[in-house]
Structure formats: structure tokens, C-alpha cells
Amino acid sequence: MTEQNFYQYLIVGGGMVADSAARGIREVDPDGTIGIVAEEQTPPVARPALSKKLWTDSSFSFDDVWLNTEDDTGAVRHAGDRAVAVDRDARTVRTQSGMVLGYDRLLLATGGAPATLGLPEDDPLIFFRSLDDYERLRRYSGDQRHVVVVGGSFIGSELAAALVENDTAVTLVFPDDVLFGGVFPPDLARYFQSRYEDAGVTVMPGVSVESGEVQGNGHVVLTLSDGTSLECDAVAVGAGVSPNNEIASVAGLSVDDGVLVDELLRTSDPRIFAAGDVASYPDAILGRRRIEHVDNATTMGRQAGRNLAGAEEPYTHTPYFYSVAFGDRYEAVGTLDASLEVVEMWDGDRGVVYYVDGRDVVGVLLWNINGRRDDAREAIDNADGSDHAALRSRIPTEDGDAEQDDKN
The missing domain is CATH 3.50.50.60 (FAD/NAD(P)-binding domain)
Known part of the structure; x- marks a missing residue:
């Protein structure tokens, strides 16, 4: 060698x-x-x-x-x-x-x-992950072209919001009854879906994609689980x-x-x-x-x-994730599962949602609140999930100390 x-x-x-x-x-x-x-x-x-x-x-x-x-x-x-x-x-x-x-x-x-859902590989079928995927989707956006976004995931919801705000007709297809219904508490999930509907996104809950093909005219036809079909200019898959x-x-x-x-x-x-x-x-x-x-x-x-390089330092950081849609920004640490018990504290459009499993807080959602990630981590590590009153007063709904913003 x-x-x-x-x-x-x-x-x-x-x-x-x-x-x-x-x-x-x-x-x-x-x-x-x-x-x-x-x-x-x-x-x-x-x-x-x-x-x-x-x-x-x-x-x-x-x-x-x-x-x-x-x-x-x-x-x-x-x-x-x-x-x-x-x-x-x-x-x-x-x-x-x-x-x-x-x-x-x-x-x-x-x-x-990225999940392909059994769909064929073709230029207007974009399994969104990379810079090349972004550039391809850009070519199919604008001028009221029709893009179907498949998947109610974080990436799918971000793409649907981004496309509709860039002069694109968007249909959002996802299996839950309500967008993020498996993640957010019911009222928040309904509010979240309404933001998409108010922006002009055609929302199709409770269905999945069975198959798809690119026709001779370059359009894509998707067959859905309810027997209906959709014709569009491109498909963006954000399904994990x-x-x-x-x-x-x-x-x-x-x-x-x-x-x-x-x-x-x-x-x-x-x-x-x-x-x-x-x-x-x-x-x-x-x-x-x-x-x-x-x-x-x-x-x-x-x-x-x-x-x-030999530092031998344990990885002790508990990461967070974030998303932004239509002016709402949310951050989360831990497990967001709407089937768990949830404890909520809201002050107008700002809120904290705790996801509780028995006495354990297993996840925290921060809605339009900055600078509270460490508070969320500390709640997961130490809070008593059975004391709902204490939870509601644990993390303030106003911004905390400034944290370095995410890169892009």
C-alpha cells in the first residue's frame, strides 16, 4: 500500500x-x-x-x-x-x-x-435527501406546477410548507387522520394542519401511496390506498x-x-x-x-x-430537533408520541408539552420558545411526571437565555 x-x-x-x-x-x-x-x-x-x-x-x-x-x-x-x-x-x-x-x-x-415506498426511480420522483434532490425539486416548483408531497414526517411537512410558499400547488398525502396526529396533542395537531390548509395546501389524510408511474407526457400518476389517483408534475417523498x-x-x-x-x-x-x-x-x-x-x-x-484522535471522551450530549412552518418554530427533546399522556402549558401561541410515561417525562416539545432546551433536558432527567401542576410551572413560556441557532 x-x-x-x-x-x-x-x-x-x-x-x-x-x-x-x-x-x-x-x-x-x-x-x-x-x-x-x-x-x-x-x-x-x-x-x-x-x-x-x-x-x-x-x-x-x-x-x-x-x-x-x-x-x-x-x-x-x-x-x-x-x-x-x-x-x-x-x-x-x-x-x-x-x-x-x-x-x-x-x-x-x-x-x-430515504424510503422509496416501492416507487420507480425517475427524475420527477424525488426521494428527498440530498443537494441533488433539492435542485431537482426546485426545477419542478413554481408557476403553480403541482407537486405531491408524500409523508407526514418532519421533512415532508417542511417541504409542503416550502413549496406552497414558492408558488407551487401542493397536495400533502399522509397516513394519519390528522397531520402529526401521532406526534402532537390533538388540539395542536388540528391547529398545525389548519396552517397548511389556510396556506392553500390540499391535505389528504388517512391514505398512503400504493403505486406510481411516469406517463409519456412526463406527468406522474399516483394510485392511493383509497382507490383514488393523483396526477402531478412531480412527487417529493419525505417518509423517513x-x-x-x-x-x-x-x-x-x-x-x-x-x-x-x-x-x-x-x-x-x-x-x-x-x-x-x-x-x-x-x-x-x-x-x-x-x-x-x-x-x-x-x-x-x-x-x-x-x-x-485519542480524546476518549464520552458522548454525553442529548440532542434536540427543530422545525419551522408558516412562522411557527418548534423544538423538541426526547420522545414525542401522542399515545402517551401529555401535560400542556400554553400562553397564547407559546407552549410547552410534556410527554409522560408513568412517573417519567420522556419528551418535551417547545412551541415558539427559544433558549429552553437545557430546561427540557433537565425535565426529562429529573422531573416527576405524575405531578402535573409542578410540570406546568417548570419551564417558563417566555424565551430563556440565548442559544446558538441552528445552521440553516
Whole structure:
């Protein structure tokens, strides 16, 4: 193996986790060689912008979303190539092009694959995840073109809001009886759905997509579970992702809804780490879980990089997630499940919702409230969920201390 094909730190995956990991490595080791194997030809981007600010802020541009990993860290990016196998004995990674790269420490940051719902691969059928997906959806938006958004997920709801605010006719198809009915308390879910209806989105609850095809005129026809069909210019699917853990599984690493890691983000092989969407980790407050949101990707990525370089620091951060639609911003920590007992405190358009399982607070939703994430974490860690009166007074509905806003 030549010197050019060996890296002290090798990262499989080229997104936000890889960027944060390379920066974390440099905090500990300013000189060690870093290699990144990335399927994408383009540099990594701040992914939240793809369904948020690039649609809603006219002053925002691609210059604001690029992550300059190579320039800032000296990492060597092998772009447009996919890692296909890990040889743990030889400590090498083989790529689809046949390149073999050696490593001393390896990070799996392979992310997740968006659900396709059995739909065919074709240009107007967009399984939304990447910069390329954003650019394709942009081409099909505007001028009152008709886009069907499939899935009542966080990404699906963001896309429906973004599209309708950009002169696009939008139909939103989802299986719940009410949008986010499985996540929000009933009154909040009905309010949330009404914001979409008031904005002009055609809401189709309680149905799923059975099949779809692209016709000769380029239009897409979807057949729904209630027997009806929809014709549109394009389809954007936002129905969740599954972890890309195949390469880890074939390599003999422990997997279970993601690659299993310990508190140091090490896999069952101490020289191999995993972080981001693909990693199932032991959260210090919530227990073992896999989280698919940007706060986890960037914070866990940085810690994985530091630990690759020998820091040996446990990952103790409990991540949050956030979304914005029609001027309402919400943040959440933990489990949001409307089938659980909920305790609510509202002051006009600001509110706190606690999700309670017995005596345990397992999730907190902050609606139009900034600077209270640590309060939410502390409530999950310590609050008595059976004392509803104490819960309602626990987190104030006014903004707290300023917190660094999410990147895009």
C-alpha cells in the first residue's frame, strides 16, 4: 500500500458528520492525515437548509450552505466513490472504483437512505435527501406546477410548507387522520394542519401511496390506498430513512437498527467508530437510540472525531430537533408520541408539552420558545411526571437565555 492510500483517520461518508468529525480530529491532532470517502461529487452542505432557508429566505444562497471541510482541515476527499467493504484484519476499505485505502482509525458516517415506498426511480420522483434532490425539486416548483408531497414526517411537512410558499400547488398525502396526529396533542395537531390548509395546501389524510408511474407526457400518476389517483408534475417523498449499516454488518460489526456504539462512539471493533444517522448510541438521559437530526449529526460527529484522535471522551450530549412552518418554530427533546399522556402549558401561541410515561417525562416539545432546551433536558432527567401542576410551572413560556441557532 502506498503512502498516498493510507490515512491515520479515514471517514466513510461525506456529509455533515464527516465535516464535523474532521474538525473534531483537528482539535486534538493538528497533523494526522484524514481521508474521506464520499459518494457525492459535491462538498458537504448544511442539510437543514435544503428544506428550510433555501426556500424561505431570498437573501440566502448556496454560498451559505457549503461546508469547506478540505480547506479548513486538510482532509483529502475521494468524491464520487462509494465504500463497499471493510477488511478489519488488514484495516482497509475498498471502494466501488476498486481503490483500497488503509486506516489506523475508521469512522462510519454512512447516514441513512430515504424510503422509496416501492416507487420507480425517475427524475420527477424525488426521494428527498440530498443537494441533488433539492435542485431537482426546485426545477419542478413554481408557476403553480403541482407537486405531491408524500409523508407526514418532519421533512415532508417542511417541504409542503416550502413549496406552497414558492408558488407551487401542493397536495400533502399522509397516513394519519390528522397531520402529526401521532406526534402532537390533538388540539395542536388540528391547529398545525389548519396552517397548511389556510396556506392553500390540499391535505389528504388517512391514505398512503400504493403505486406510481411516469406517463409519456412526463406527468406522474399516483394510485392511493383509497382507490383514488393523483396526477402531478412531480412527487417529493419525505417518509423517513433507514440506516445505511450494510457495510458494517458485512464487516461483522454489531448492528441493530443502526451500528451499535458505546459511550465513546466505538463499535464492536475498537478501531472503528460510527456517528450520525447510522449510529445507535447510549444517550445519557434517554437510553439507547438512533437519532436522525442535525444537532446529533454535528455534535456526535465532532465527538467521534475527537475520540478517533485519542480524546476518549464520552458522548454525553442529548440532542434536540427543530422545525419551522408558516412562522411557527418548534423544538423538541426526547420522545414525542401522542399515545402517551401529555401535560400542556400554553400562553397564547407559546407552549410547552410534556410527554409522560408513568412517573417519567420522556419528551418535551417547545412551541415558539427559544433558549429552553437545557430546561427540557433537565425535565426529562429529573422531573416527576405524575405531578402535573409542578410540570406546568417548570419551564417558563417566555424565551430563556440565548442559544446558538441552528445552521440553516
